[in-house]
Amino acid sequence: PTSIAVGKTATVSISGAKGTKYYKWMKEETDTGSATVDSSTGKVTATKVGIVTIKATSKATDNFNAASKKVRIKIVPAATSSISAVNLATGIRLTWKKVTGATGYLVYRDDTKIATIKSGGTVTYTDAKANTNGTKYTFKIVPTASTGNGTAKSLAAYRVTRPAISSAVNS
Incomplete structure (x- = not known):
């Protein structure tokens, strides 16, 4: 190997x-x-x-x-042990567990690299382009080090926008 x-x-x-x-x-x-x-x-x-x-x-x-x-x-580096996704008004925010020995991370959406994070301590990323309501996105986090890329961990998340309130009535 x-x-x-x-x-x-x-x-x-x-x-x-x-x-x-x-x-x-x-x-x-x-x-x-x-x-x-x-x-x-x-x-x-x-x-x-x-x-x-x-x-x-x-x-x-x-x-x-x-x-x-x-x-x-x-x-x-090994794969991160967990990834989570949260819908925000600005897109989908990903958060993952820090990987020992990682000096950075690659973030993929649907097999396309969307970000290179150059700090092993940064464990969040907000994808502002994951903004189509009802769409399923598959994200992948790959830890990096001087020795090469580590094992990927994936997560599927649906984009759900909150409905806008057009009016409110006090009854």
Whole structure:
């Protein structure tokens, strides 16, 4: 794998190698992320956004030399855990839960990118163009980081405008 989202797993393997294989996370100076690695299976679980180096090794046998290979994996942000939508007079306001490790967010409406938010701490966006009464809009929030885009989370919302009051009678 070239990238894994935080909380997700992937397996690193050695092909063509003989003998006992084992895997470990090599904390190198340039590594900025973190992961856990099952030393016997090569199963990598991403725990922090950044880059990690995994070393896969095959021990020597009577007929084969030992071999090892390092693999660098980018760990991207996980999806936000929740999104909500509120109808306002000015459009639909989206609010989502902050994603650890995200440095920004991409906001999509019906698969078209409508905003790039450049702060990981900003967790609201109002879509003023989502303003057609009775229309269903599908929004998607994608967390971003220097290692790449994270996992998307979607929400469908209907635009509902409040009826205008034309007159009021006190009875």
